[in-house]
Amino acid sequence: MEKKVLFKYIDFPEQANINIYLSHGGYQAWEKTLKNMSPAAVIDEIKKSGLRGRGGAGFPTGLKWSFVPKDNSKPRYLIGNADESEPGTCKDRVLMEHDPHAIVEGMAIAAFAIGSHQAFCYVRGEFVRPAHLMEKAIEEAYAKGFLGNDILGTGYNLNMTVHTGGGAYICGEETALLNSLEGKRGMSRLRPPFPAIEGLYLCPTVVNNVETLAAVPLIINNGAEWYASMGTDKSKGTKIFSLSGHIKRPGNYELELGTPLSYLINDLGGGVPDGHNMKAIIPGGSSTPFGSMLGSGAVIVINDQTCMVWVIERLIHFYRHESCGECTPCREGTAWLEQLIERLEKGKGRPGDLEKIDSICDNILGRTICPLGDAAVMPIQSALKLFREEFQYHIDNKRCLVKSEFVFK
Amino acid sequence: MILNDISIAKIRQKMICYTVRKSAILPALTVACRQVGHLNNEIYREISVILEIPYLEVAEAASFYTMFPKKPVGRHLIQVCHNISCALLGADSLISYLEEKLGIKKGETSPDNLFTLISVECLGSCTSAPMIQIDDKYYELLTREKIDRILDDLKESSLNGKESSF
Missing domain, CATH: 1.10.10 (Arc Repressor Mutant, subunit A)
Incomplete structure (x- = not known):
């Protein structure tokens, strides 16, 4: 069953309007936080809820907040990460377009928890409309006194700004995002120091995905036990899954964690259309191995009319394009992989190519500052393991085993 | 200036x-x-x-930042998502269709300077594939019929001097 918690009002007209949001209990959690809770109590509540990062890495949110030093006199920053660019993922955009105040409220509570008076929402540059709706929501929140100075008479100040990006996938990685927000090229930083200690402008900073932040007001309102009662022992709560590819009913579905993938694909998605069978699933955004991990919650379904070398060619083209160029293994490695795989797909592969691909993958994995290198390699290694004979077929027969010829209607 | x-x-x-x-x-x-x-x-x-x-x-x-064109483009920049979710639903054929309709190749600008056609990486609209972005606006769940209408509307509004907005 779908579990609409974040999506409770997703289809409600005008939910993006602050008056409608207020009529649905909006900003009550923010008021409760400001008037009745200490930052430590907020962090404790989020820790108890078991909420983990929804951007892909799955780091425990309360723990991340607790890393911000309490005895540091520098300003602190809270950043909502809406640089949604992981192929297959389009959940943050839906939240921003349909329930932007949930994100604003979540950001406000998170900012309070870490003692921040300036929050930024980093929205990918192509998302013009979502960014506009976030800006509008923030303006409305200022007008109602939920942001700005002396919020609700409590003496707490918080400013919030939307910052739009420039179309770089890498800026979804938190340290690259920080550089980008500082007006620099979006390249990752070595850790330590972690952003919680030295983030934006070398000040303590927390970066959270906006889906994570949207869950925060719900946890404050309903309690950590309520949130933790959903999901599994290890992964609590709900998650939005973006279902795309060869599927009858593509869309964003919110499910309790632990719901079987087959339920999402067959019961909600209606299975593979046009009488074809399923060949593969990319389960957590394109950076995850086939059939493996949660990641960003993007599920891409691939039917049996699809050449897996063609799929991998598409993906490696993406990672080569998005590699920021900072680390040699990723910059050079993704370019080599792209050339080799493109050659293979064109039927010009040579004996030894697969071993060469294996070797390049091994030399990227774990040898880069940020996870983009690993992300490029994981689907390739997984495809080479599961569909190796299809790759070999390209070398032996100079053509695809099945030709991907998809025509839009 | x-x-x-x-x-x-x-x-x-x-x-x-x-x-x-x-x-x-x-x-x-x-x-x-x-x-x-x-x-x-x-x-x-x-x-x-x-x-x-x-x-x-x-x-x-x-x-x-690749989102910003570094050389002049036509009045409307058409960006077709060619990443995996869109590709599985025919993004390549969509590009061919646009090339045919506009009489230009990917990467080119139409002679009347109205359209530039490029293909780009995932635009975060995967559940509504195939899709394109024209200027600031997303066009999703595309069909041939929809493309025809979108291009006609843009041509007409540029004749009338009206600006499109999201």
Whole structure:
């Protein structure tokens, strides 16, 4: 069953309007936080809820907040990460377009928890409309006194700004995002120091995905036990899954964690259309191995009319394009992989190519500052393991085993 | 000057959101690109003057972000998502169809300077594939019929001098 918690009002007209949001209990959690809770109590509540990062890495949110030093006199920053660019993922955009105040409220509570008076929402540059709706929501929140100075008479100040990006996938990685927000090229930083200690402008900073932040007001309102009662022992709560590819009913579905993938694909998605069978699933955004991990919650379904070398060619083209160029293994490695795989797909592969691909993958994995290198390699290694004979077929027969010829209607 | 008063005012407005002026580079590039359609060295210079930071810092950042065209494009920039979710639903054939309709190849601008056609990486609209972005607006769940209508509307509105908005 779908579990609409974040999506409770997703289809409600005008939910993006602050008056409608207020009529649905909006900003009550923010008021409760400001008037009745200490930052430590907020962090404790989020820790108890078991909420983990929804951007892909799955780091425990309360723990991340607790890393911000309490005895540091520098300003602190809270950043909502809406640089949604992981192929297959389009959940943050839906939240921003349909329930932007949930994100604003979540950001406000998170900012309070870490003692921040300036929050930024980093929205990918192509998302013009979502960014506009976030800006509008923030303006409305200022007008109602939920942001700005002396919020609700409590003496707490918080400013919030939307910052739009420039179309770089890498800026979804938190340290690259920080550089980008500082007006620099979006390249990752070595850790330590972690952003919680030295983030934006070398000040303590927390970066959270906006889906994570949207869950925060719900946890404050309903309690950590309520949130933790959903999901599994290890992964609590709900998650939005973006279902795309060869599927009858593509869309964003919110499910309790632990719901079987087959339920999402067959019961909600209606299975593979046009009488074809399923060949593969990319389960957590394109950076995850086939059939493996949660990641960003993007599920891409691939039917049996699809050449897996063609799929991998598409993906490696993406990672080569998005590699920021900072680390040699990723910059050079993704370019080599792209050339080799493109050659293979064109039927010009040579004996030894697969071993060469294996070797390049091994030399990227774990040898880069940020996870983009690993992300490029994981689907390739997984495809080479599961569909190796299809790759070999390209070398032996100079053509695809099945030709991907998809025509839009 | 390339940047007009409205753009300059917008950039100054963005500037005050940041304690460090350099942070306003991306917002400034976005404002400039919206006005001009692309970016160039002269624009970087103008932004560096407004933000009071070195020219090189603006140029360096701009060169990294592929969303901003670095040479002139047609009045409408058509960006087709060719990443995996869209590709599985026929993005390649969509590109061919657009090439045929516009009489240009991917990467080119139509002779009337109305359209530039490029393909790009995932635009975050995977559940509504195949899709394209034209200027600031997303067009999703595309069919041949929809494409025909979108292009006709854009041609007509440009004849009437009306600007499209999201």
